[in-house]
Amino acid sequence: xxxxxxxxxxxxxxxxxxxxxxxxxxxxxxxxxxxxxxxxxxxxxxxxxxxxxxxxxxxxxxxxxxxxxxxxxxxxxxxxxxxxxxxxxxxxxxxxxxxxxxxxxxxxxxxxxxxxxxxxxxxxxxxxxxxxxxxxxxxxxxxxxxxxxxxxxxxxxxxxxxxxxxxxxxxxxxxxxxxxxxxxxxxxxxxxxxxxxxxxxxxxxxxxxxxxxxxxxxxxxxxxxxxxxxxxxxxxxxxxxxxxxxxxxxxxxxxxxxxxxxxxxxxxxxxxxxxxxxxxxxxxxxxxxxxxxxxxxxxxxxxxxxxxxxxxxxxxxxxxxxxxxxxxxxxxxxxxxxxxxxxxxxxxxxxxxxxxxxxxxxxxxxxxxxxxxxxxxxxxxxxxxxxxxxxxxxxxxxxxxxxxxxxxxxxxxxxxxxxxxxxxxxxxxxxxxxxxxxxxxxxxxxxxxxxxxxxxxxxxxxxxxxxxxxxxxxxxxxxxxxxxxxxxxxxxxxxxxxxxxxxxxxxxxxxxxxxxxxxxxxxxxxxxxxxxxxxxxxxxxxxxxxxxxxxxxxxxxxxxxxxxxxxxxxxxxxxxxxxxxxxxxxxxxxxxxxxxxxxxxxxxxxxxxxxxxxxxxxxx
Amino acid sequence: xxxxxxxxxxxxxxxxxxxxxxxxxxxxxxxxxxxxxxxxxxxxxxxxxxxxxxxxxxxxxxxxxxxxxxxxxxxxxxxxxxxxxxxxxxxxxxxxxxxxxxxxxxxxxxxxxxxxxxxxxxxxxxxxxxxxxxxxxxxxxxxxxxxxxxxxxxxxxxxxxxxxxxxxxxxxxxxxxxxxxxxxxxxxxxxxxxxxxxxxxxxxxxxxxxxxxxxxxxxxxxxxxxxxxxxxxxxxxxxxxxxxxxxxxxxxxxxxxxxxxxxxxxxxxxxxxxxxxxxxxxxxxxxxxxxxxxxxxxxxxxxx
Numbered sequence: 037x038x039x040x041x042x043x044x045x046x047x048x049x050x051x052x053x054x055x056x057x058x059x060x061x062x063x064x065x066x067x068x069x070x071x072x073x074x075x076x077x078x079x080x081x082x083x084x085x086x087x088x089x090x091x092x093x094x095x096x097x098x099x100x101x102x103x104x105x106x107x108x109x110x111x112x113x114x115x116x117x118x119x120x121x122x123x124x125x126x127x128x129x130x131x132x133x134x135x136x137x138x139x140x141x142x143x144x145x146x147x148x149x150x151x152x153x154x155x156x157x158x159x160x161x162x163x164x165x166x167x168x169x170x171x172x173x174x175x176x177x178x179x180x181x182x183x184x185x186x187x188x189x190x191x192x193x194x195x196x197x198x199x200x201x202x203x204x205x206x207x208x209x210x211x212x213x214x215x216x217x218x219x220x221x222x223x224x225x226x227x228x229x230x231x232x233x234x235x236x237x238x239x240x241x242x243x244x245x246x247x248x249x250x251x252x253x254x255x256x257x258x259x260x261x262x263x264x265x266x267x268x269x270x271x272x273x274x275x276x277x278x279x280x281x282x283x284x285x286x287x288x289x290x291x292x293x294x295x296x297x298x299x300x301x302x303x304x305x306x307x308x309x310x311x312x313x314x315x316x317x318x319x320x321x322x323x324x325x326x327x328x329x330x331x332x333x334x335x336x337x338x339x340x341x342x343x344x345x346x347x348x349x350x351x352x353x354x355x356x357x358x359x360x361x362x363x364x365x366x367x368x369x370x371x372x373x374x375x376x377x378x379x380x381x382x383x384x385x386x387x388x389x390x391x392x393x394x395x396x397x398x399x400x401x402x403x404x405x406x407x408x409x410x411x412x413x414x415x416x417x418x419x420x421x422x423x424x425x426x427x428x429x430x431x432x433x434x435x436x437x438x439x440x441x442x443x444x445x446x447x448x449x450x451x452x453x454x455x456x457x458x459x460x461x462x463x464x465x466x467x468x469x470x471x472x473x474x475x476x477x478x479x480x481x482x483x484x485x486x487x488x489x490x491x492x493x494x495x496x497x498x499x500x501x502x503x504x505x506x507x508x509x510x511x512x513x514x515x516x517x518x519x520x521x522x523x524x525x526x527x528x529x530x531x532x533x534x535x536x537x538x539x540x541x542x543x544x545x546x547x548x549x550x551x552x553x554x555x556x557x558x559x560x561x562x563x564x565x566x567x568x569x570x571x572x573x574x575x576x577x578x579x580x581x582x583x584x585x586x587x588x589x590x591x592x593x594x595x596x597x598x599x600x601x602x603x604x605x606x607x608x609x610x611x612x613x614x615x616x617x618x619x620x621x622x623x624x625x626x627x628x629x630x631x632x633x634x635x636x637x638x639x640x641x642x643x644x645x646x647x648x649x650x651x652x653x654x655x656x
Numbered sequence: 657x658x659x660x661x662x663x664x665x666x667x668x669x670x671x672x673x674x675x676x677x678x679x680x681x682x683x684x685x686x687x688x689x690x691x692x693x694x695x696x697x698x699x700x701x702x703x704x705x706x707x708x709x710x711x712x713x714x715x716x717x718x719x720x721x722x723x724x725x726x727x728x729x730x731x732x733x734x735x736x737x738x739x740x741x742x743x744x745x746x747x748x749x750x751x752x753x754x755x756x757x758x759x760x761x762x763x764x765x766x767x768x769x770x771x772x773x774x775x776x777x778x779x780x781x782x783x784x785x786x787x788x789x790x791x792x793x794x795x796x797x798x799x800x801x802x803x804x805x806x807x808x809x810x811x812x813x814x815x816x817x818x819x820x821x822x823x824x825x826x827x828x829x830x831x832x833x834x835x836x837x838x839x840x841x842x843x844x845x846x847x848x849x850x851x852x853x854x855x856x857x858x859x860x861x862x863x864x865x866x867x868x869x870x871x872x873x874x875x876x877x878x879x880x881x882x883x884x885x886x887x888x889x890x891x892x893x894x895x896x897x898x899x900x901x902x903x904x905x906x907x908x909x910x911x912x913x914x915x916x917x918x919x920x921x922x923x924x925x926x927x928x929x930x931x932x933x934x935x936x937x938x939x940x941x942x943x944x945x946x947x948x949x950x951x952x953x954x955x956x957x958x959x960x
Contacts, residue, residue, distance in 0.1 A: 403777070405721055405775070406719070409720075412721075416771075420764070420767065423763070423767075424760060425760050425761070425763045425764050425767065426757070426760055426761050426764070431760055434760075435756050435760075438756060441804075442804050442807050442808055442813075443808070445808050445950075445954040445955075447801065447804070447947055447950045447951060447954065448947070450800070450801060450804050451797060451801060451943070451947065454796065454797045454800040454801070455793075455797050458792060458793050458796045458797065459793060461763065461766075461767070461789055461792065461793075462789045462790070462793060465767070465770060465785075465789060468771065468774070469770070469771075469774040469782055469785065473721065473771065473774040473775045473777075474774060474775075474777055474782065475777045476777075537813075538811075539807050539811055539812050539813045540754045540755075540756075540812060540813040540814055541751060541752065541754065541814075542752075542754060542756075542757075543752055546749060546752060547735075547757060547761065549664075550664070550667060550735045550738050550739065550749075551731065551732060551735040551761065551764065552735075553664055553667070553668070553734075553735065553738070554671075554730070554731035554732060554733070554734035554735030554736075554738065555727060555728065555731030555732070555735070556731070557668065557730075557731065557734055558726075558727045558728075558729075558730035558731035558734060558878065559727050559731070561711075561730070561874075561878060561881075562723065562726070562727050562874065562878065565711055565712075565874040565877075566712075566713075566714050566715075566873070566874065568714070568715045568716055568717035568723070568873065568874070568875070569714070569715070569716050569717070570716070570717055570718075570719070571716045571717070571718060572718075573718055573719070573776075573777035574777070575716075575718075576718075576776060576777055576778040576869075576870055577778060577780070577869055577870060578778075579780075589777060589778070589779055590777075590779065591779035591782040591783060591786075592782075595782075595786055596786055596789075596790060598787075598790065598930070598931045598932045598935075599790050599793070599931070599932065599935060601932060602932055602935060602936065
């Protein structure tokens with residue numbers, strides 16, 4: 037099984053899904069399930085091969101042009117395994133959502149096309165191929181997002197992604213200019229430490245920021261994720277956003293860092309030593325964490341809230357990758373996994389609710405737990421991981437990231453990291469309280485029921501994995517050690533059950549079992565005492581008022597109002613900046629039109645001649 | 657396997673010890689506060705009587721999440737307390753008393769309680785939970801920065817080792833060695849244990865005790881136990897981090913008693929902040945002081 041073959045099968049099944057979808061919507065969706073499961077399994081098979089040390093000839097297909105080379109590296113496998121898994125899990129949702137879209141057949145096709153793009157990006161060692169598949173994903177996304185609620189969201193996504201793609205393209209051109217080859221590893225290796233390396237670093241970082249939705253390129257993320265179809269949102273947050281993390285690894289780890297600050301600050305850098313480039317990116321990552329958290333706290337739409345949480349978690353990944361070292365890098369990679377699983381599960385749970393109620397606005401929902409208990413449990417496990425609470429996966433990664441931050445003595449970044457960590461309790465709890473708990477609203481009481489088994493299946497698998505990553509992280513951390521060895525970083529020190537950080541030891545299995553013992557004791561106390569009488573939700577203490585409508589007894593609108601009031605004046609700063617930028621671009625366009633494209637053609641011709649003359653100066 | 661069981665039993669013993677210790681000291685403190693207010697005050701074991709009375713009473717429930725949340729809350733807190741070292745060398749799980757476990761495992765209990773309270777369907781409970789989480793956002797960041805300073809300075813995040821570090825340095829407690837950080841930590845501790853002026857989330861006369869409004873009987877009794885153990889964890893954290901740990905259990909109890917009593921005395925002369933005032937308060941001076949302290953220790957290397 038070669039990479040080309042898998043790619044080809046994915047693309048062909050994409051076309052097949054289109055025709056099947058034209059025949060019957062459902063068949064198209066079923067094709068996406070089969071194809072994405074197949075892709076995931078073949079990537080898993082490759083992972084097994086690379087673990088056992090088997091080498092392949094991955095250039096077996098004769099008819100492809102010479103430069104189209106693919107290679108299987110640990111780094112590629114790591115990302116591909118994760119993203120294809122998210123695609124495979126989310127695909128189970130497709131049959132239940134296709135009838136909501138205007139063009140169901142196109143949806144099924146584009147879903148598989150973006151999957152093919154993912155494979156191409158992670159498995160190539162050629163920059164032009166990387167760029168091609170990068171754009172392939174952008175274009176698929178451009179047509180996937182408008183199938184949801186809004187067309188403008190897709191434009192915003194496209195604008196930022198294209199800016200990122202162009203940055204990537206220029207970086208490729210610079211490397212091509214220096215090395216004369218499009219090979220990824222040769223290119224990155226050669227420019228490291230040179231002046232060109234600085235430009236490449238900046239451009240690649242720009243591309244990574246655009247894809248991750250990190251500050252200051254964050255505007256598209258909540259718009260696109262909030263408005264895209266429910267299944268696409270899960271794929272974007274759990275999968276496609278991780279492309280940004282991949283590019284960030286290229287920029288931050290594969291390239292030699294720039295800006296030795298030790299010479300400038302002397303002995304003050306003994307405690308904390310980072311290169312200037314890494315420090316700037318870590319600072320931007322920290323700002324991403326804070327802004328994402330603050331914005332997530334004040335959202336009313338559950339999907340937008342989770343979108344901002346994705347942004348904030350992207351900030352964690354950037355901070356961890358830029359700090360580097362074995363603990364920081366392992367934390368970053370583990371956070372990529374933990375966040376992908378948790379956000380996919382959370383988005384799927386919200387999607388399941390939106391399927392029966394038709395809304396994701398928290399102010400219009402309440403008490404869904406009584407009809408959808410399993411979905412609730414899935415969401416609960418996902419948010420425990422997102423908030424970084426043991427015994428879930430998010431705790432391990434956050435613990436590693438904290439270690440790295442503390443060990444480097446990065447005080448201001450630590451403020452952001454801790455703020456984001458505590459802030460995540462606030463925002464993830466909000467959908468829990470407003471959407472799932474609280475009063476059961478009458479408008480959803482009749483027709484809402486638990487999601488069908490086929491939809492629960494991927495959610496439950498994701499939940500089991502979230503718990504697994506929190507209880508037994510060592511197998512996955514071992515794989516991450518392989519990835520880090522390939523990147524030339526020292527391995528994280530692992531015991532048989534323990535994880536060793538720089539300033540302490542963690543035994544996740546012990547924490548989970550002690551927590552289990554605690555719950556068991558509490559359960560015994562609870563069960564031996566007298567049984568309680570069940571009363572309705574409206575039968576509550578109201579300080580003597582008589583309230584008979586559920587809405588009045590449901591506290592969900594502006595949940596954190598006192599906190600929001602403190603910063604609501606400043607929330608539109610980034611959006612305003614881009615608005616102003618847009619106006620400036622339009623103004624510039626008008627000016628160009630005024631000078632060069634007047635209604636007198638001779639002026640236009642004159643300028644064209646002047647410009648051509650300028651360009652050809654010296655040659656003539 | 658047997659080792660493991662013994663360790664777990666020891667852990668349960670620590671949690672039980674914490675419960676008894678904190679409940680007794682809380683009872684004594686009710687007397688202390690009463691004397692400040694020129695009252696006689698209840699017997700020192702009144703807290704025990706309250707809890708056992710509640711546990712024996714018949715109560716109402718608002719659905720399975722209401723009960724499940726209470727179990728998760730008490731379970732999470734008992735689990736956290738099992739890791740707590742009593743002296744700097746006496747603990748159930750030797751070597752695993754990592755600081756971050758306490759900060760984050762305690763959050764499971766908090767989440768369980770918040771979930772249960774919201775599940776009751778009472779808006780006052782949800783408001784209380786909102787305020788509790790907002791208060792947490794306020795006090796946690798300055799506190800974590802101070803702890804960052806300590807961990808960076810000593811190179812370990814194990815509570816026992818941190819206590820030993822201070823004892824080996826000639827009882828150079830961090831509350832003295834890091835004076836700015838020590839003040840911040842006291843303020844953060846006031847927020848953690850919910851003492852005035854940071855008790856906005858309970859606010860009995862304003863939002864009917866907030867998260868607790870719907871509880872009665874065994875659920876309330878279990879949440880009382882949970883509250884006592886939570887306070888035990890938080891005050892012990894302070895003792896181990898800032899007061900040089902403890903050489904013997906007796907020292908631990910004395911230090912613990914002094915810290916908790918001082919908190920109560922401070923608390924009894926203050927009014928209550930509004931919730932946005934709590935946030936503004938902590939993000940002004942405590943945060944500035946914590947960052948200054950961290951800067952002084954990490955970059956300049958000045959420690960008293």
